[in-house]
Amino acid sequence: MAPADLIDSGGKRAGGFGLLQSRLFWLVAVALIVMATVPSWASGYVLGVLTIAYYFGVFAMGWDLLFGYAGEVNFGPTFLIGVGAYAAGMLNSYAGLSVWPATFAGAAAAVIGGLMLALPALRLRGPYFGLITLVAVLLLQKLIVVFAAYTGGEIGMTVPSVLAIDPSVNYYYALVFMAVSGALLTAMARSPMGLILQAIGQDPIEAQALGFNVTKHKLVAFIVSAFFSGMAGALFVFYLGTVSVGAVVALGIDVQIIIAAVLGGRRTILGGALGAIFLIAASEYLRPIGELSNFVVAAVALAVLLFFPGGFLGWLLHPRAKS
Amino acid sequence: MLAMQILVDGFVVSALYGLGAIGFTIIFGVSGVLNLAHGGIMVTAAMIAWWAALSFGTYWGALAGVGAGVAAAYVTYYLVVRPIKFSPKIAEEEKEIFILTATLLWAIMIQEGIAYLFTSNPVTVRPLVPGVTAFLGVRTPTNELLIGVVCWLVIGLLYLFVNHTKLGKSVLAAAINPRGLALLGFDLPRIQAFVWGLYGLLAGIAGVLLATFIGASSNNVGDLTGSAFSIVVFGGLGSVPGSLIAAYIIGYFETATAYLVTPAIREMPALAILVLVLYLRPQGLLGRR
Numbered sequence: 226m227a228p229a230d231l232i233d234s235g236g237k238r239a240g241g242f243g244l245l246q247s248r249l250f251w252l253v254a255v256a257l258i259v260m261a262t263v264p265s266w267a268s269g270y271v272l273g274v275l276t277i278a279y280y281f282g283v284f285a286m287g288w289d290l291l292f293g294y295a296g297e298v299n300f301g302p303t304f305l306i307g308v309g310a311y312a313a314g315m316l317n318s319y320a321g322l323s324v325w326p327a328t329f330a331g332a333a334a335a336v337i338g339g340l341m342l343a344l345p346a347l348r349l350r351g352p353y354f355g356l357i358t359l360v361a362v363l364l365l366q367k368l369i370v371v372f373a374a375y376t377g378g379e380i381g382m383t384v385p386s387v388l389a390i391d392p393s394v395n396y397y398y399a400l401v402f403m404a405v406s407g408a409l410l411t412a413m414a415r416s417p418m419g420l421i422l423q424a425i426g427q428d429p430i431e432a433q434a435l436g437f438n439v440t441k442h443k444l445v446a447f448i449v450s451a452f453f454s455g456m457a458g459a460l461f462v463f464y465l466g467t468v469s470v471g472a473v474v475a476l477g478i479d480v481q482i483i484i485a486a487v488l489g490g491r492r493t494i495l496g497g498a499l500g501a502i503f504l505i506a507a508s509e510y511l512r513p514i515g516e517l518s519n520f521v522v523a524a525v526a527l528a529v530l531l532f533f534p535g536g537f538l539g540w541l542l543h544p545r546a547k548s
Numbered sequence: 549m550l551a552m553q554i555l556v557d558g559f560v561v562s563a564l565y566g567l568g569a570i571g572f573t574i575i576f577g578v579s580g581v582l583n584l585a586h587g588g589i590m591v592t593a594a595m596i597a598w599w600a601a602l603s604f605g606t607y608w609g610a611l612a613g614v615g616a617g618v619a620a621a622y623v624t625y626y627l628v629v630r631p632i633k634f635s636p637k638i639a640e641e642e643k644e645i646f647i648l649t650a651t652l653l654w655a656i657m658i659q660e661g662i663a664y665l666f667t668s669n670p671v672t673v674r675p676l677v678p679g680v681t682a683f684l685g686v687r688t689p690t691n692e693l694l695i696g697v698v699c700w701l702v703i704g705l706l707y708l709f710v711n712h713t714k715l716g717k718s719v720l721a722a723a724i725n726p727r728g729l730a731l732l733g734f735d736l737p738r739i740q741a742f743v744w745g746l747y748g749l750l751a752g753i754a755g756v757l758l759a760t761f762i763g764a765s766s767n768n769v770g771d772l773t774g775s776a777f778s779i780v781v782f783g784g785l786g787s788v789p790g791s792l793i794a795a796y797i798i799g800y801f802e803t804a805t806a807y808l809v810t811p812a813i814r815e816m817p818a819l820a821i822l823v824l825v826l827y828l829r830p831q832g833l834l835g836r837r
Contacts, residue, residue: 298645345827351644352582353830356781359774360819367816427641476770480652487649516668520660527653530646531631534638 285497293492296426301358309335309455314468335455381469490536562799563699571750577723577786587772588658593617593755594764617752784835
């Protein structure tokens, strides 16, 4: 009786997971089809807003891999994004690298920057790690201002190349980039590697006792997160045509990324994209009320956090879940 | 002369940093909360002080500002922190992360709310005492000296309170071992609520003094939280003496950099030292881990 119970409940759980997966799959498929048709009926303005939102989606998804899965409070996602963005922008301006090589070079630079930050910082836990990542952003910001002659300082600098002129083309670049990143990050999060990361995030000591190399796994998470963040930062620069502290490094951007990921649902990867689209669209929609728009967005996010801690996607996928 | 200037200015700046950070570290010690709305509470106090001073004079304004600091701390606790602490929907090990995110959002709401209701421009409260005093051969505004004195007076009173009154001792005990205190029959939630009030008082005083010294604006919310966070981690989370030492190290480094190099990179050496300390001694100067 007891073993049968076990098998039964185990089977149910596996079935539930399969259903959840397929429900998510269909939701995403429908959403992607709808998103692919946007350029045929929406104005250039809407396309522009969504393009920005998609890049933010990748920022938030990269952050979720580190925070949701590995449990590392990274307060400074814009360190990785900023390194990628500035590396790509400066290589494009000074070394004459064209858009795609510069983008990959930016991603590589973000990985190197991420390694330099992570190797020592991963010795730290919780708030200490959070502070180091925050300080990394502040130092990067200061460095950019100090070397204003090369970086354009606080005003930023224009890059010679852009991805495309046509808003629809730019939109599709962003959409494809977000979809591919989301698929790869989701695949990674659901792989054995992702499960180990999740275990490490929840109880590092027990994960270590089970024989998993905690530092190695966290480092891999950091590198993957850095790669996508850096690449998104680089592409964002080539979409905007400029690189500036206010667009890719400022702490306000960090806060937006964190809000987007938490709103969308932690430990879901795709939730980050959902949260980012909502956040950017809501800020645009609320622009007429001026200063209060940030207040309203923050209040909505706080309410979601308090009443639906699982975020949009958690609420959508398990509406009645208690945990 | 310049050395004396750095000595005096650095002393006052550091005392102010220290006062701002002590409340932050006590809250962490007693209830394990890193309040990222810290700067928001300081700026609320500063802004109310400025606003009330317009119609009631500087002293009543300062008093109102401190009161607003206490009120803001209580609102933060009851509206943001406590619901998460007691939420059945959030897993215990994730509460820390939720509180960090929620207080961050709350800080944005405070910042934008103040910018909307009052102004986003920096406001300066008139000095509590006018005039200039020559001190150690440096002509310093009397108000600046008063700020140093008030800060240390408050810190001294806090020391007496924590070590020589029953309530204060229970706060100290709650910071060392909350569970032990609960086992001894103390009402821990009541002590935690009280500590938030104490924290509001400290942050409020620091905010008002800051407004009389260099002014405050809603745009400072993040910076103020950041500097308190750095100081507290540097000194060791939960350690009041550690925070004070860290406040002096960071305060003097910033002042010296501003005078000797350029104010533009004021924070950089302090940040670099902070990174170094965290790598070499992750628990901070006097941290318990």
